Amino acid sequence: MNKIRILHMYADLLDLYGDSGNMEIISYRCRMRGIECEIDQYSIGSPKPDFSSYDILYIGGGADIEQQRISDDLIKYRAEIEEAYKNGIFMFLVCGGFQLMGKHYRDTNGKDIPELGLFDYYTVAETDRKKKCVGDIAIRTEFTGKTLDIVGFENHSGQTHNVKTPLGEVLNGNGNTTQGKNEGYFEKNVIATYMHGPCLAKNPEISDYIIGYCVNRNNDIPTELAPIDDTIEKNCRQIMIDRLMNN
Amino acid sequence: MNTILILIGKIIVAVLRLFKRNAGNLPGIVLWHLTRGKCCKMFKINCPIIAITGTNGKSSVTSCIAQLFEQNGKKIIINREGNNLDTGFCSLLLRYCTLGGKVDADYVVFETDESYVPVIYSQLKLDTLVVLNFFRDQLDRNGEMETLIQKINGFCKSFEGNLILNGDDPNTARLGRANPNNKNVKYFHAKPYAFATDTIFEASEGRFCPFCGETLEYDYYQYSHIGKFICKKCGFGNHEPYITAENIDLEKSVFTADGHEYSPKINSIYNIYNMTAVAATAKLYDIPQKVTHNVISNHIINNGRMETFMLGDRKTTLNLAKNPVGANMTLRVMNEMQTDKELLFVLNDKLADGIDVSWIWDINFSEFDRVHKVVTSGIRAYDIAVRIKYAGYPADKIIVCPDLDEAVAELAKTEGRKFVIANYTAVAPTRSALIKYAENHGGKNE
Numbered sequence: 124m125n126k127i128r129i130l131h132m133y134a135d136l137l138d139l140y141g142d143s144g145n146m147e148i149i150s151y152r153c154r155m156r157g158i159e160c161e162i163d164q165y166s167i168g169s170p171k172p173d174f175s176s177y178d179i180l181y182i183g184g185g186a187d188i189e190q191q192r193i194s195d196d197l198i199k200y201r202a203e204i205e206e207a208y209k210n211g212i213f214m215f216l217v218c219g220g221f222q223l224m225g226k227h228y229r230d231t232n233g234k235d236i237p238e239l240g241l242f243d244y245y246t247v248a249e250t251d252r253k254k255k256c257v258g259d260i261a262i263r264t265e266f267t268g269k270t271l272d273i274v275g276f277e278n279h280s281g282q283t284h285n286v287k288t289p290l291g292e293v294l295n296g297n298g299n300t301t302q303g304k305n306e307g308y309f310e311k312n313v314i315a316t317y318m319h320g321p322c323l324a325k326n327p328e329i330s331d332y333i334i335g336y337c338v339n340r341n342n343d344i345p346t347e348l349a350p351i352d353d354t355i356e357k358n359c360r361q362i363m364i365d366r367l368m369n370n
Numbered sequence: 371m372n373t374i375l376i377l378i379g380k381i382i383v384a385v386l387r388l389f390k391r392n393a394g395n396l397p398g399i400v401l402w403h404l405t406r407g408k409c410c411k412m413f414k415i416n417c418p419i420i421a422i423t424g425t426n427g428k429s430s431v432t433s434c435i436a437q438l439f440e441q442n443g444k445k446i447i448i449n450r451e452g453n454n455l456d457t458g459f460c461s462l463l464l465r466y467c468t469l470g471g472k473v474d475a476d477y478v479v480f481e482t483d484e485s486y487v488p489v490i491y492s493q494l495k496l497d498t499l500v501v502l503n504f505f506r507d508q509l510d511r512n513g514e515m516e517t518l519i520q521k522i523n524g525f526c527k528s529f530e531g532n533l534i535l536n537g538d539d540p541n542t543a544r545l546g547r548a549n550p551n552n553k554n555v556k557y558f559h560a561k562p563y564a565f566a567t568d569t570i571f572e573a574s575e576g577r578f579c580p581f582c583g584e585t586l587e588y589d590y591y592q593y594s595h596i597g598k599f600i601c602k603k604c605g606f607g608n609h610e611p612y613i614t615a616e617n618i619d620l621e622k623s624v625f626t627a628d629g630h631e632y633s634p635k636i637n638s639i640y641n642i643y644n645m646t647a648v649a650a651t652a653k654l655y656d657i658p659q660k661v662t663h664n665v666i667s668n669h670i671i672n673n674g675r676m677e678t679f680m681l682g683d684r685k686t687t688l689n690l691a692k693n694p695v696g697a698n699m700t701l702r703v704m705n706e707m708q709t710d711k712e713l714l715f716v717l718n719d720k721l722a723d724g725i726d727v728s729w730i731w732d733i734n735f736s737e738f739d740r741v742h743k744v745v746t747s748g749i750r751a752y753d754i755a756v757r758i759k760y761a762g763y764p765a766d767k768i769i770v771c772p773d774l775d776e777a778v779a780e781l782a783k784t785e786g787r788k789f790v791i792a793n794y795t796a797v798a799p800t801r802s803a804l805i806k807y808a809e810n811h812g813g814k815n816e
């Protein structure tokens with residue numbers, strides 16, 4: 124396969140802290156390997172997308188006030204998204220996107236807003252401003268098969284509970300809950316995280332994991348991605364890790 | 371009671387002066403506590419107050435409006451040091467008022483932080499509010515811009531003074547509908563310039579009509595979401611301009627407004643909008659045409675805002691960018707210039723900058739026209755390098771130099787017209803590094 128098709132949902136409403144940059148990064152890293160990459164946008168009011176025709180579904184984060192509007196819209200496609208997920212579409216979900224795939228979102232009035240329910244975690248709005256999770260974060264992951272420390276910027280008040288398979292362990296920062304232990308959610312074809320920045324900027328391994336997954340999705344013989352010189356990204360990450368660990 | 375409070379304030383100002391310290395915000399902060407947050411209410415201002423607010427361009431426009439009155443022989447009070455909160459206003463007035471709180475001036479011109487418009491002008495009678503634009507700011511990314519506009523809108527609902535609004539910014543123009551009884555709403559507008567586009571080029575907000583939710587349609591975009599827009603459903607955007615900038619020619623650096631030709635020294639579409647706001651204010655206060663012409667044509671800024679330096683024989687323009695719009699502005703000016711160029715981008719993430727730097731991903735780096743080298747510097751030198759790399763600029767032409775002096779030397783060593791972008795806390799050190807290099811290599815700060 125030499126073409127990756129991405130469905131970027133709600134780009135106009137969910138684009139915090141450079142989240143749309145993730146798309147620029149994936150296209151760049153595909154382009155450098157001669158892999159074609161096509162990104163379609165979907166938002167409220169667009170015609171119904173054919174979820175089965177995509178390799179990646181991407182949703183970023185946004186203001187909490189948009190959440191209800193988006194979940195009302197997204198829930199119309201529950202069956203199609205679940206089917207695409209079961210057929211192995213890669214789901215890359217940041218912040219709001221992460222929350223939207225859980226069971227529900229308990230708002231500040233204690234009311235449960237049903238979410239897509241694809242995964243069995245759920246999110247509770249935190250009203251105490253002091254418990255807001257804001258700042259740079261470093262986490263330790265194993266998703267590449269090796270220990271890998273990655274960094275991002277988190278800004279959320281929602282507390283996500285009941286995550287059975289997190290993306291990583293928090294080294295410095297909050298993660299899924301205030302002063303929490305774990306960050307994000309991971310499955311072979313799902314990376315969900317609170318990390319903005321954008322998330323992929325300093326963590327080229329995540330982009331390559333996603334691209335590699337898509338390239339090999341329908342291939343019996345796994346192909347290796349050609350290496351890219353990531354010196355700038357890795358220096359950038361190391362500086363942030365050093366700064367966070369010396370805090 | 372007022373007299374005692376003012377006396378306390380004046381004593382603090384005097385003591386700070388004695389120690390040769392700039393009074394800054396401190397007297398205001400003390401009085402703010404003593405008055406339970408109503409520190410502006412103590413003053414009796416009988417002259418017109420003109421407030422300037424908006425995300426970008428406040429300092430320039432405030433300074434020009436002050437000059438309109440000054441050059442017309444009036445006595446004015448202005449906050450020059452960007453002290454634009456209620457406590458800053460209070461500290462400033464303390465220096466000029468009598469013990470009874472009476473302020474002696476012909477006009478008070480006050481650059482006002484967006485969120486403090488309702489706070490200050492619920493305590494003091496405002497004559498004119500000039501609103502330049504609203505852009506999402508790096509500190510303001512949780513739907514807070516909407517909250518901010520709502521606050522000012524709330525103030526405008528009962529405001530009957532003059533409202534000078536950017537008619538080409540839907541976020542700003544909507545304030546004109548806040549009080550249907552206000553007959554003093556005036557919009558400034560600009561006809562398309564050579565680089566206006568049919569489709570949106572830079573990240574923006576305000577795509578939808580704030581009154582009916584319909585997608586706004588544009589005849590043209592000047593930059594970001596600024597342009598001639600209309601809501602086909604409810605007619606939002608059909609306002610008559612009070613003043614229009616036209617025949618905009620940035621190559622010759624001229625434009626006309628109300629039949630008068632101006633030749634500003636700062637040559638960008640952003641400055642055209644700012645100067646149109648100035649011209650609108652001049653028209654409102656019947657400033658003689660000669661004065662207006664003089665102010666608009668001679669306006670320059672020497673604080674890292676489109677400031678020019680000579681690095682040896684290489685001309686260099688430094689510009690502050692606190693947000694994507696500010697950075698896009700320099701990139702636009704750079705790309706529009708038909709010559710070989712090089713760019714230095716200095717990025718810090720100190721508290722005053724906003725601890726998050728992801729706003730750089732909202733900058734449009736997709737076009738680099740004849741830009742042969744990019745140097746990056748500052749605390750977050752690598753972050754901006756990563757950003758520019760992923761925009762498609764060749765990675766081998768990006769040079770990361772966290773040390774500023776090294777970065778300036780790297781920039782200066784090759785040919786080409788130089789552009790420097792620095793964010794908030796990076797501007798002052800960058801300016802110093804440029805001046806230092808110029809001094810050691812025979813250039814000058816123009």
Ligand SMILES: [Zn+2]
Nearest residue numbers: 579582601604
């Ligand atoms: Zn409308």
